[in-house]
Amino acid sequence: MTRIPSYVKDVMEQLGRAGFAAYLVGGCVRDSLLGLEPHDWDLCTDALPEQTERALDGRRIIETGIRHGTVTVLTPGGPVEVTTFRTDGAYLDNRRPEHVTFVPRLEDDLARRDFTVNAMAMGPDGAVVDLYGGQADLRAGVIRCVGEADRRFSEDALRVLRALRFASRLRFSIEPATAESLLKNRALLDNIAAERIFSELLGILTGPGVERVLLTFAPVIFQIIPELACEAGFDQRNPYHIHDVWTHSALAAAATPPDAVLRLTMLLHDVGKPETFFTDQTGVGHFYGHAQAGAAKAEAILRRLRCDNATRERVCLLIARHADPPPRTPKAARRLLAKLGPDTARQLEACWRADCADRAQDVKTRNAALFDQAHGLLEDALAQPEACLGLKSLAVSGRDILALGVPEGPAVGRTLQALLDEVLDGTLPNERGPLLDRARALLGGDCNPPGGGI
Ligand code: ATP
Ligand code: MG
Secondary structure, three states: OOOOOHHHHHHHHHHHHOOOOEEEEOHHHHHHHOOOOOOOOEEEEOOOHHHHHHHOOOOEEEEEEHHHOEEEEEEOOEEEEEEEOEEEOOOOOOOOOOOEEEOOOHHHHHHOOOEHHHOEEEOOOOOEEEOOOHHHHHHHOEEOEOOOHHHHHHHOOHHHHHHHHHHHHHOOEEOHHHHHHHHHOHHHHHHOOHHHHHHHHHHHHHOOOHHHHHHHOHHHHHHHOHHHHHHOOOOOOOOOOOOOHHHHHHHHHHOOOOOHHHHHHHHHOOOOHHHHOEEOOOOOEEOOOHHHHHHHHHHHHHHHOOOOHHHHHHHHHHHHHOOOOOOOOHHHHHHHHHHHHHHHHHHHHHHHHHHOOOOOHHHHHHHHHHHHHHHHHHHHHHHOOOOOOOHHHOOOOHHHHHHOOOOOOHHHHHHHHHHHHHHHHOOOOOOHHHHHHHHHHHHHHHOOOOOOOO
8 A cells, every 4th residue: 555645644634633534535545555656645524615724724725626625735745635525416418517515424425436446535544434345346456336327427427438547547347337337328428528538538548458448448439539430340451451440540559658649649540541441453452541531530530629739730740651661761761850850750650660569470570670670770860960850950041041142932941951851861961061052053043142243
C-alpha cells in the first residue's frame, strides 16, 4: 500500500480536531491499495464547505466547486480537494445531475460512485471502508458497477467510457453484467459533450490494456467515432494484411509507445481505406490514396471531438504520411527531416513500425530491417553538427535574396527553397558565399544587383 503523504494527513487531522469526519476517497484509495502513486489525493468529509473553510482557517483555500461541495486546500506538499459527503440529484439527459444534496453519512456518498474499486474510503489510520467489495474486485482485476448497471449507465452515460478507461489503465476486465450493460447503453453517449468523450478516449488509448479494450468493446468506440465502424470485418484481400482493417488498427494502436498522438494516429490511420478500396484483375485489394483520404477524415473526426489544434494537426500529418516509404538514403533522410522536423520524423518512424506489428512474420522481418536502416539515417543526419534541416538554418535569408535585387514576392521563397534542396542533396555547402553565388546563377536575368541599373 502506498503511504498517505503527511501534507494530506495534516488536513485530515485538522478536520478531525474540529470535530469532522475526513476520509480519503475514490481514485487515491484505489491506487494506493494497488501500490500505485495516486496522482491526486481527494478527501471527503461531513463538514459543509463553509465549515471546512472555517476548520482549515489560515490555510490557502480555493472555492473550486463550492456548489458541488468542493474546496481545494493549497498545502506546501500539493493541492488537496475536500468535498462534502453528497448524493446526486435527478439525472437529466444521461448527464451529471444539475444539483447535489449534502448528506451527513459516508455510506450515502460512496453509493453514488461509479465502480466498486472507486467507491472505497480510507481513514487517517489507514482503515478501509469498503461496502461494495472493492478490495475483492481490485484483487480479481475487475471493473464492476456499484448497484444496478443499467441504472448507473443511464444516469450518466460517461460512465460507459470511464469503465473502459479504468479497464485499459489498470489492465482490468469488466465484469460480465457491467460489460453487457455498457454495450447495451452505448447510444446514450450521444448525449455527452464531445470534450468529455475525447478526454476519456485519450485515457483509454494511453492505457496498457488498450488492445483488449478496443477489440472487446469496439461497438463503444464506433458509437463515438462512427467513421470506424465499416473497418470491422473489412477484408483487405491483400496477402500483406492478415487482419480486417479494424483489428489491424487496434493492434497497431496498441503497438506504439503510450503516447496520445501516436495512439490516436494509429487508431485512425486507415480510416480512409474503405472508401479507396478496389481489387485488381487478380482479385488483390489496393487502397491508393488512403493516407490522404484518411487524414481528411481524421481532421473532421478530431474537430468534432474538440481535440486541441496541436494534437489534431500532428495526427493528421502523420496519417497523411504513414504510407510514405521510409528513407533509404542520407539525402532522403535529410529531406524528410527538413520537411517534418526531428520530433515528427521520429513519430512517423514509430507509426511505420506500429503499422507492421501485425503483419506476417516474413513481412515483419523485412520491414524491421528497413526501419532500422531509416532510423540510423535519420539519427545520423540529426547528429551532424552542420545539419541544415530547414529554411531557418540556411546560411542565407530572405533579406539576402532581396539584396540581390529580387523583387518582394514568391520568387524570394522559391529561391530559398531551391537553395535548401541543393544543400539537402549534398551538392551545395551551407555557406554564405557559395549560396549567394548559386542564387545569382539560379536567378539569372531576374537578378538586379542594387545600384546596378534598372
Ligand atoms: P483518476 O486517477 O483518473 O483521477 P479517479 O478515480 O480519481 O481516477 P476522477 O474522475 O478523478 O477519477 O473521480 C474521482 C472519484 O469520483 C472516482 O473515483 C469516483 O468515485 C467518483 N466519480 C467520478 N466521476 C464519476 C461519475 N461520472 N459517476 C460516479 N462516480 C464518479
Ligand atoms: Mg482523480
